[in-house]
Amino acid sequence: MSEIRSVPEAQTGPTRRQVLQAGTGIVVGLGATTALTACGGGSGSDGPTPSGEPVTVAKADIPVGGALLLDTKYAVTQPNAGEFKAFSKTCPHQGCEVSQIHEKSLVCACHTSLFSINDGSRESGPARTGLREVAVREDGDNLLVG
Known part of the structure; x- marks a missing residue:
């Protein structure tokens, strides 16, 4: 006698994973979960350095x-x-x-790595190295970053 198995119905909407991946930062808990799935496998690389046209920012905006x-x-x-x-x-x-600043640290909320505002060095967390420094030059009352 052959076994009868039920076949799942066709899915009519997004999966739970798709909803979580699309809902970045809605709630702190979901934001961390979303970021975790978004950052993929643990390569431990230093990551890319941003490139392109320099960004202008007013010196007065930086405390x-x-x-x-x-x-x-x-x-x-x-x-x-x-x-x-x-x-x-x-x-x-x-x-x-x-994505966050806490006292004198830059914070990666995905896995709570902390980096010094002084030099971008790693202070704690799973990151093994600090943040990559980017060129910044003064232009009157502004800075050109990148």
């Missing part, structure tokens, strides 16, 4: 002792008054984007 995360792939810091540095926001752990 002394703090940082500004640009809409582009850059983070710009001012560790000390008048000293500006820029870094790629691509986390060297698995390529997620640094």
Whole structure:
């Protein structure tokens, strides 16, 4: 006698995984889950350095002792008054984007790696190296980043 097996019905909507991947950052928990699936396998590479036309940012927008995360792939810091540095926001752990600032650290929320605003070096977390430094030059009251 042959065994009767039920065949699953055709799916009519997106899968749970597709919904999670599309819903980046809706809720902190979902944002972390989404980023985890988005950053793929653990290659541990340093990640790409952003390229293209330099981005202009006003010096006044960057707090002394703090940082500004640009809409582009850059983070710009001012560790000390008048000293500006820029870094790629691509986390060297698995390529997620640094998306938060906590005290004097840049934070990759995917796996909680922390990087110094002073020099982009790794402070903690699974990342093995720091963020890649990006060229930044002064242009009057602005900075040209990248």
